[in-house]
Amino acid sequence: MPAYQLTVNGRARTVDADADTPLLWVLRDTLGLTGTKFGCGQGVCGACTIHLDGQAVRSCQTSLKEAAGHAIVTVEGLSKDGSHSVQKAWITEDVAQCGYCQPGMIMTAAALLKHKAHLSDHDIDEAFADHICRCGTYPRIRKAVKRAAGGVK
Amino acid sequence: MTSRRDFLKVTGAAGAGLVLGLHLDAKPRPGESAKAAFHPNAFLAIRPDGTAQITVPKVEMGQGVRTALPLVLAEELDLDWSRIEVVTAQPGPDFKAMNTGGSTSVSTTWDTLRRAGATAREMLKGAAAAQWKVPVGQCRTEKGFVLGPDGKKLGYGALAEAAAKLPVPKDAPLKKPADYRLLGKRTPRFDGPAIVTGKAVFGLDVRRPGQRFAAVLRCPVPGGQPRTWDDTKAKAVRGVTAVLKVPTGLAVIADSTWAAFKGRDALTAATTWDEGTAKEFSSAALEAKARAALTGPADDARREGDPAKALAAAAKVLEAEYSFPYQAHVTVEPMNATAQVGADGAELWVGSQSANRALDRAATAVGLKAEQLKVNVPLIGGGFGRRLGTDFSTEAAQVAKAAGGGPVQVVWDREDDIRHDLHHPATLHRLRAGIDGAGALSAWTHRIAGPAVLRSWTGGQKAPSQAATEANGAYDIPYAIPAIAVDFAEVEAPTPLGWWRGIQIVPNVFARECFLDEVAHALGKDPLRFRLDLLGDRGIVKFGRDTADIRRLKKVLEVAAEKAGWGRKLPAGHGLGLACHAYDGRTYAAEVAEVSVVKGRLKLHKVTCAVDCGLAVNPAGLEAQVEGGIAFGLSALFSQITWEKGRTVQTGYHDFPVLRLADMPLIETHIVSSAETPSGMGEPPVPVAIPAVLNAVFAATGKRIRKVPIEDGLI
Ligand code: FES
Ligand code: FES
Secondary structure, eight states, rough: OOEEEEEEEEEEEEEOSSSSBBBHHIIIIISSOOOOOSSSSSSOOOOOOOTTTTEEEEEGGHHHHTTTEEEEGGGGGOOOOOOOOHHHHHHTOOSSSSOTHHHHHHHHHHHHHHSSSSSOOOHHHHHHOOOOOTOOOOOHEEEEEEHHHOOOO | OOSEEEEEEEETTSSOOOOEEEEOOOOOOOOOTTTTOOOEEEEEEETTSOOOOEESSSSHHHHHHHHHHHHHHHHTOOOGGHHHHEOOOOBBBBBOOOOTTTTOHHHHHHHHHHHHHHHHHHHHHHHHHHHHSSOGGGGGGETTTTEOOGEEEEEEEHEEEHHHTTTOOOOOOOGGGGGOSTTTTTTOOOHHHHHTTTTOOBBGOOTTTEEEEEEEEEOOTTTTTEEEEOOHHHHTTTTTEEEEETTTTEEEEEEEHHHHHHHHHHHHEEEEEEEEETTTTOHHHHHHHHHHHTOOOEEEEESSSSSHHHHOOEEEEEEEEEEEEEOOOOOOOOOOEEEEEOSSOOEEEEEOOHHHHHHHHHHHHHOGGGGGGGEEOOOOSOOOOOOGHHHHHHHHHHHHHOOOOOEEEOOOOOOHHHHHHHHBOOEEEEEEEEEEESOOEEEEEEEEOOOOOOGGGGGTOOTTTTHHTTTTTTTOOOOOOOOOEEEEEEEOOOOOOEEEEEHHHHHHHHHHHHHHHHHHHHOOOEEEEEEEHHHTTOOEEEEEEEEEHHHHHHHHHHHHHHHHHHTOOOOTTOOOOOOOOETTTTTTEEEEEEEEEEETTTEEEEEEEEEOOOSSSSSSHHHHHHHHHHHHHHHTTSSSBBBTTTTEEEOOOOSSSSOOOGOOOOEEEEEOOOOOOOOOOOSSSHHHHHHHHHHHHHHSSSSSBBBBSTTTOOO
């Protein structure tokens, strides 16, 4: 059983688990980073979204083997103190209801903003096409993304 | 309102500051005098450092109670909102009021919390007055300070110890609404910072020393049991430590969630089932029974005038059948609970909307007394009524007991969650309207046929209020019609049911408000004018167990219509539709939807909503509930649970779709505030959304949709 090397939130970690273990469970159960959520395990809801080399990916659909050697950022590593522009916009727009889907939403928003400076509504629709919020926080997600992009003053 | 005088007492030890125990809802135990029966179950603590801790007696599931309830107390006490810590209460023998549902959290605690805040404020003022040797009347409070004459100023922290030694005043004066500084202002969610940094702890995030994880292999047919199984392959999965028979199926215990899932999957192929009594259940069979029940015997929920006679005498009778499907809750956090069970004590960590029931039932299930069990309620990743059920918490206690030793977290996957939901059942509706010779609506009948959800709450018994509960939203039709009959014909269903956001009001108001729209159009009347005329010039009206203020309902209808530009010229393919409802006679909501149908594709453009829930404690929170409630209602237009061979056909979000961001219409909320006691907003926006949209579809296309979900090609 080989051990896998990961970089999680800037820290080198060695994980001894089966190669096919989804990164989601490595983060939550092995490394104790419970900010990344389990919603479906089927790649449909987006609750488990993290950054892999700066790209938003579904950690429930990414195996430990695939993640090994890459830089992983979870919601806990987005900023030290909640000061990332997306987190701040999320607070200002008071987005969260139950809050459970929100870490995934925030990770998608952060990746989106890193790659695109000017956002249209269509860009936002596309980026969140595979995210589910059962509480219906969508109007505020849209506003918060625009705010973080500098669109709302 | 508590009728007992000592609902408040100083309970803190010396040095703890001012600690007030609040006695919410509890009754004296048998044999106890009311005076001896002070079992505080909620607390307010002003610590010597000036911070305040508020214990919230309801659970947070996104509806904002951990913000709204502290706001009520903080207002009366003039607390500094930035120096507050909020904790969730624990249920127990002394505290039986943690049930959180029915949009009642604010209305049931409003009075006690205000009085507690006012009492603490007077005690702090008393302590300051004594220290300054001035009359109390010369002291006032502001943001965590008592202010006295000549610029005197002391923080609550410095006064807390002295205040704790004063007698508790009985009738502390309450603030006038005009003096509110916090209530009515927009306050962001208290838990926001913890949520956006991933620090918030939900049920699934509970991690205890030595914790193991479990998945339960349950029969796909609810109520079925494993007949034979071979656990060799499951036990061979790395990390799996045991496979145990438990009352709900086979529990796979492992050192990680993934290992438990893998072990469970390995067990699936090696298990045979006794599928039990529900194995032939199908949606088609249920629908056939319900259709037969549309004309059979039924229980009255409301009967006024002589509907049969009025229909017979009518110049014209309209009739239609409406249908609403089974629905699932699909909270994004699947069901789960963590339990540790020993010989003489147990502890449970569970996101429960009914923590008291969860406690009692888990204790019984593992053979302990209620006082031997401790229940902790973390944040809840979506409730919507699903977590009023106790199936998942009881199961976790049973699994932990079978596993022995330390804590076990039982995790449901998405398929478990949807298959073993406590579903909202399907209903068929038959409505008839009589139009008299003068063109007036003279009779209205509404027959509802379907399974009774209330039985899930009464241990299977038929409660006297069954017809009213199942016909809620239908029997309280607010329009003045001379003859009305609303009844409920029960059809048995063999799978577990439960409360769902908006409860039976959702299908009932859908049928009612769409059919009323049909009547308006048949009479060539404008749907807004028609409703306003039918509401008439009435004040408070009583129907069955509820009363509603028709003026408040009219007002929200008028505001929503005006703000949405009712009657304006629309682009081609667009339509406006409206609906309204007085929710349990407490919260009034009206919505106007704008949709378009272009080349058969439905687009939801905008919903304009006006609500009146009395005093708006936190407008930001209310608007969030309106947005979320509308999303929840609209989502149901496109989803359903169907049954074949006792199993749900749907297994996840891929075949039980939930509205996505791109589908979400713009929402514009108008709060019509009144001075009335605040009422809830979690559910009221839900039922109105569906008929508003379907009435708009009719306006846009001339097609009347009477069946949810909207089928492809129907538009
Ligand atoms: S948990 Fe990964 S997409 Fe839902
Ligand atoms: S905030 Fe509850 S699921 Fe999105």
